[in-house]
Amino acid sequence: MSLPAPAPTSPYHAEEGHVGTAIATPTVLATRDFSLWYGSHQALFDITFDVPEHQVTAVIGPSGCGKSTWLRSLNRMNDLLGIVRTEGSISYRGTDIYERHVDAVEVRRRIGMVFQKPNPFPKSIRDNLAFPLRINGIRVGVEQRIETALRRAALWDEVKDRLARSALELSGGQQQRLCIARALVTEPEVLLMDEPCSALDPGSTARIEDLIQELRQRYTVVIVTHNMQQAARVSQHTAFFYVGRLEEFGPTREIFTKPTNKRTEDYITGRFG
């Protein structure tokens, strides 16, 4: 892989060649002129871009820029706040998920989510994975599915002997992988990750970053991170948000090497953040 010499400040430099190149794939989630208000406060302004299939899309930006808000709009988690109003559309495979007849529960069953802080249910490891299956009415091959999900989350070998133990006994990194497994067990198409490593130590972070690369084979991943190196390491596409607006979107390599936008450049070179 040959790259033009990157700017010395670019974090991308450190992980050169780690991730595959951004290629054109079909769009899974299309955001069009999407705006969002919390009460009277507008948090997102006319966001428009596409999330491509089987790629990792990273969203970066300073805190409060709306990146998490946008992520939570993709599976309508913002609905739970009760005071949210939206305009524009977010389409999943051509269907606007904000249309009247669309059920947020159906959306979330196809678009899984992993949160900033590991949040396993305070139950056994098995129960954590059985719950999504049960509410989806899946009763056959439950053990099989649990094992597969744990393997895909690279957790199986560590927990296979203690599935009945409480999930809270696991370490933070294991808990986060359990949450990933929990999101995968019902086989969604998209996996949203909201700063999934921010509460973890570097070793656990590395494992999860590796895992994200494997997951991309089967799922479309969208990851919000405040850590630019991480975005550079794991993603093929990067979106840069600033004060509720999408400033720039493109292949990760281009964003980090030759950003077209002045603010993006300032941000990734660490002039603010």
Next chain:
Amino acid sequence: MSASSQLAAPPRLRHRHRKSGLFAVLAAGSLGVGVLVVVLLIFATMRESGALSSMHATATAGLALSQRAATNGTESTPYVSIAQVTPTSPAETLGLAQGDALLAIGGNIVRDVREVWATVAALPANKSTATIAWVPNLEALLGELELVPVAEQAGTFRVRLAYVGTETVAAKQGLRDGDVLLSANGLALHGSQQTWQAMVTAARTNNAPLAVVLERDGKRKELPFRVQREGELPLDRNLIAALWRFVTSLDEPRYPEHAGLASAILGSLLVVLVTILFSFPLGIAAAVYLEEYAKRTRITSVLQVLIANLAGIPSVVYGIIGLEIIDRTLGLGRSILTGGITLGLLILPVMILGCREALRTVPPWVRQAAFAVGATPSQVVWYQVLPYALPGMLTTMILAVSRAIGEAAPLIMLGAFLFVTYLPNGLMDTFTVVPIQIFTWATRPQAGYETIAAVAIVVLLVILLVLNGTAIVLRNRYQLRW
């Protein structure tokens, strides 16, 4: 001067420290007083309830006792009258009958009903019988009487034996028809009832036969006359048996030793059952709606404040609501159903508050995690929120029930079921409950009712202690820590 002594407190500071210590003692003392006084009052009540086994003993022996007063001129002496004798009881076998006067138990003179029970309680623990002394009632003692006016004192009457028969005590001791009784142990005898009463008081002070002066065939004559009889009466002082009989008997309006708590206990159970059926589903559902479904708006926060403060409205006020809305408007009468719903209304705010509190201890991320894997709102609540909120909710429920069990004021409003001598048959029956029974007994004038009120209090307190203790343990032990 060494460095350490430089840091020692100078006198002024020592004085301040002493004042500080005094304040600590004051604070600890206040808490101590607050707790100890109530504990002391509870102990006093428990002591009062101790007479139960003696009451049980006289009652199962077949006696119902009541307090009477012997009057002689202006003087009035109390004595214990046997008001009823249970058929085929040991007392009847012994020959005791209604109207007899009880003089002594185990050689100890008893003047009033409390003394009877205190004496029975003081008998040696291994004794299951006691020698009792009594004076048979007027008829069994003297037969039929006639009144003879006293010539020199208008309005005063002596008694003349009109028919002594063969079975009376008088006949057996040589008194005859036509004898006019003049005095006993030097005490002038007047009137029929007073004559008998005078003999009772005279016999009580001295175990020997009375020296009776009488007029027979126009002549004065002195005769020894033993009015008291003695016998061994079996007395069952088993406390367990006493308690069991107490909780399984009905109320008795005159003789506390025969009264029991059965209808009140059953009434309490049924009322609380209705209360639970009414307020638990409503309270839990309302709490779940407010906490998990309702949007946070002005209206819900106003509701929140209202509900929180309805919980502190005097319970007697709920009684008025029960009376007006449930009894009169809905026409449910002064029934168990009305009582239960009234108490249900009373604890509904408590339930809603407590359940919301319990739901709030489940952190929001649990809900988020459940929603994110595609759970519907009801699945989130049912599978992820309620299980974790359950210990807190159970605690609330137990505390609410124990409040309902002890509540009397609103039910007193609902009716004059202050005297219920039957077991409730259904939910539309009138009823009494334990706290009201306590209230009733505590206000009855006859001696002994305060004792059974105390016993009922001990029973109630034990039940509530168990309930509240369970709730506290449940809360401290099983509540998940996040």
Next chain:
Amino acid sequence: MQATLTVLPRTPSLAAPRHRRLFEAAVRYTLLGCGLIAVLVAGLTAWTFFAGSLPFFEKVSLGEFLGSIRWAPITVPEGYGTLALIADTAVITGISLLVAVPLGVLAAVFLSEYCSPRLRSFLKPVLEILGGIPTVVYGFFALRTVTPWLQEMFPSIGFWNGLSAGIVMGFMILPLVASLSEDVLYAVPRSLREAAYALGATRGEVILRVVLPAAMSGIGAAFILALSRAIGETMIVALAAGRTPAWPPDPTQPMMTLTTTIVNIATGDHEATAFIWAALFAIGALLFVVTLSLNIASHFIVKRFRELYE
């Protein structure tokens, strides 16, 4: 072994299945209905008192109701003045607060400032259990134990008297005052205490000069709640205080509070249609309004106190 998972249909029909939609709606509206019943109850309560006491105030002026001392609803001419009842209620309430507030606040100070956590975790449930003793039991204590004690000390005290009821009521309310005040003291931030210690204050001085003044409004709220509880207390006064209004109020003699009056009317042999029932609603409404206002006032004071320190 990597088993394949059955995949949800990729062509998205994102509408909820009909049965699920119906079920969720049913759950939601059932819960809402239950919530509405609770609200309805609150509304009905207010309405009952308003409608029930309306006929009373058509005949008796508010001035007479609150200003006259003559309460004689069944004699002729009738009197519907509650001033004596209010005064008796105030005296008994005052006695109970004299017992409950100093002891309760000091007990709270001990619990929050001096007590070891172990002792505290034992004492708090004890207080809670004492607070859970039914009021009729406290009434019995007053009538059968405290009154005889008082009579031994002061022979002039009547069998029924306000003093005994007030004292026992104080001990009944004490756990409430202690627990509320303790919450408040506990909420006073550590930094305030530390600042005072750093200035060389002794422990007692920190509590008296810093913690208690800082917690004053919260303790005031506890006081108001205790006041409301004492005003509404029924069984103790019904058992121990007697049923004769005293004017001027003398706690050594029988007294009749507002709550006893309600009990008296309800348990008396009055026709349910008689005017005296309207009087019952009027007194009930008075109690309802007074206690609800006190509770709400206390609620907002505590809220403001919490906002101050959080």
